[in-house]
Amino acid sequence: MHNNEHDFDSDSDTDTILRKDPALWPLQLKENERMLELLTQFDPVLKQHIDTFVNKGKGNVNFLSKTICDEVIDIMSQKVLTRIITEIKKAKYWGIIVDSTPDISHVDQLSVIFRYYLNGHVYERFFCFLQIKSHDGKSLITDILDLLERYDIDITNCRGQAYDNASNMSGKYSGLQARLKERSELAFYIPCAGHSLNLIGQCSVSECINSIYYFGALKNLFSFFVASTHRWDLLKGNHATLKRLSDTRWSCRSDASKSLIENFDGIHAALCHIAEDTEEKSDTRHEALCLLNKITMLEFAFMAVLWHHILKRFDAVSKFLQKVELDLHTASSMLLSLIDFVKNLRNDFTRFENESKKLSSFIEKDYSDKNKRKDNKYTASYQVDLSGRLRHLKNLHKEVKNEVTKKRPNKDTNFEVRNAQSKITPFIKKESIEEIVSKLAAVDGFTINDIAKSEFIRNLYLIKE
Numbered sequence: 038m039h040n041n042e043h044d045f046d047s048d049s050d051t052d053t054i055l056r057k058d059p060a061l062w063p064l065q066l067k068e069n070e071r072m073l074e075l076l077t078q079f080d081p082v083l084k085q086h087i088d089t090f091v092n093k094g095k096g097n098v099n100f101l102s103k104t105i106c107d108e109v110i111d112i113m114s115q116k117v118l119t120r121i122i123t124e125i126k127k128a129k130y131w132g133i134i135v136d137s138t139p140d141i142s143h144v145d146q147l148s149v150i151f152r153y154y155l156n157g158h159v160y161e162r163f164f165c166f167l168q169i170k171s172h173d174g175k176s177l178i179t180d181i182l183d184l185l186e187r188y189d190i191d192i193t194n195c196r197g198q199a200y201d202n203a204s205n206m207s208g209k210y211s212g213l214q215a216r217l218k219e220r221s222e223l224a225f226y227i228p229c230a231g232h233s234l235n236l237i238g239q240c241s242v243s244e245c246i247n248s249i250y251y252f253g254a255l256k257n258l259f260s261f262f263v264a265s266t267h268r269w270d271l272l273k274g275n276h277a278t279l280k281r282l283s284d285t286r287w288s289c290r291s292d293a294s295k296s297l298i299e300n301f302d303g304i305h306a307a308l309c310h311i312a313e314d315t316e317e318k319s320d321t322r323h324e325a326l327c328l329l330n331k332i333t334m335l336e337f338a339f340m341a342v343l344w345h346h347i348l349k350r351f352d353a354v355s356k357f358l359q360k361v362e363l364d365l366h367t368a369s370s371m372l373l374s375l376i377d378f379v380k381n382l383r384n385d386f387t388r389f390e391n392e393s394k395k396l397s398s399f400i401e402k403d404y405s406d407k408n409k410r411k412d413n414k415y416t417a418s419y420q421v422d423l424s425g426r427l428r429h430l431k432n433l434h435k436e437v438k439n440e441v442t443k444k445r446p447n448k449d450t451n452f453e454v455r456n457a458q459s460k461i462t463p464f465i466k467k468e469s470i471e472e473i474v475s476k477l478a479a480v481d482g483f484t485i486n487d488i489a490k491s492e493f494i495r496n497l498y499l500i501k502e
Contacts, residue, residue, distance in 0.1 A: 073106060121151065121162045122188050128153040132197030134161070135181065135213075137169060145169050147180065152197070161361050172205050178216040195224040201232040230358045230368050235286065238351060251340035254331045255293055256282050258304070261324060271310055277303025291348035298345050301397045305332065338393040338400045343382070346389075350378050
């Protein structure tokens with residue numbers, strides 16, 4: 038094949054130097070030929086060919102055209118694919134891992150990975166990308182079965198399947214795992230441990246208002262500096278940096294919290310400079326001042342230190358769960374260890390509080406709601422008696438529930454409700470629901486969110502009516 042369009046033209050002394058020095062080939066080689074240059078490190082025949090024919094100038098054929106390079110890539114991919122299929126059939130039993138994601142051209146693709154045991158080793162091999170049109174379980178199982186049939190891989194030898202926790206994958210009745218198990222009863226479904234751990238992290242934060250406040254402020258802090266090259270240069274000038282929060286990978290937040298802890302004084306100095314700079318826009322100065330007030334609050338520093346400890350351990354477990362050689366027993370032990378670690382943190386409030394105050398000299402020494410805590414409604418004498426009142430309220434709640442749900446013949450249910458209410462109303466009428474919730478929240482072990490969501494409070498509202 039002769040195609041002068043893809044030959045190299047070298048008439049100058051510079052081209053001669055490039056041709057003689059292999060280290061300078063990347064300066065001359067076209068994109069489609071750089072892949073072949075890489076292969077010369079492993080293929081002496083190809084290296085000899087490039088040494089002989091590359092950069093010979095017009096009228097010389099080098100057989101390095103785009104078409105030939107694409108053909109070489111295709112031959113290599115088919116060879117690798119054939120090797121994987123051979124190993125799967127030799128191992129006989131295998132597991133499948135799939136996940137979908139759009140590529141850069143917004144085409145939805147399903148990545149397919151096979152996991153199998155062969156000759157004393159566990160292998161995870163990326164197999165291919167499948168272009169999909171729908172994410173529902175029926176469509177996905179059709180695409181996977183067509184793939185297995187195309188390469189003559191027996192579905193009945195499937196012994197495991199692993200996906201994320203999305204309903205189209207993990208659905209008990211119509212999810213992909215359920216439909217695949219209909220074809221192979223021994224294809225046990227194991228949800229992705231890393232994805233499950235990621236969801237636990239997200240849900241744990243959503244249940245704590247202070248955590249939501251902390252991560253929201255951390256996100257705003259990064260957005261503020263990254264929005265302007267001038268601000269980012271100020272941050273770097275103070276030998277500080279910030280990391281972006283990830284919405285999908287929870288363990289990545291470990292880097293964000295770590296950068297805040299390690300660069301707190303530098304971040305504070307950069308914010309002070311912007312807030313005091315009269316040449317900055319008033320909106321920018323105001324935003325810097327607001328962020329400055331947030332990060333110097335003792336509550337914010339406490340959450341920063343606490344989450345830094347949690348996410349550091351969280352990140353280590355998450356990365357360990359992604360190892361190829363991981364087995365079920367080790368994964369279970371790691372997760373149980375993480376649970377024990379988090380539980381033990383509940384007894385270290387004083388330690389975290391002291392670390393928060395030592396984080397920086399700019400941190401406030403008292404909580405912002407200190408005055409509220411000294412309100413007469415939260416006096417020590419009342420809290421001592423509150424635990425007993427709480428037990429009394431719970432017992433009354435059970436009594437109300439029993440009376441309301443009890444069905445007696447020839448009696449009106451509404452009468453039962455009114456009768457039950459009459460037993461507790463004199464006590465409840467003395468205080469408002471808001472007061473009761475606030476007082477219960479002052480007791481250790483209770484939060485306003487927990488109480489507000491409880492059946493106990495719903496019954497109090499029913500009685501109040």
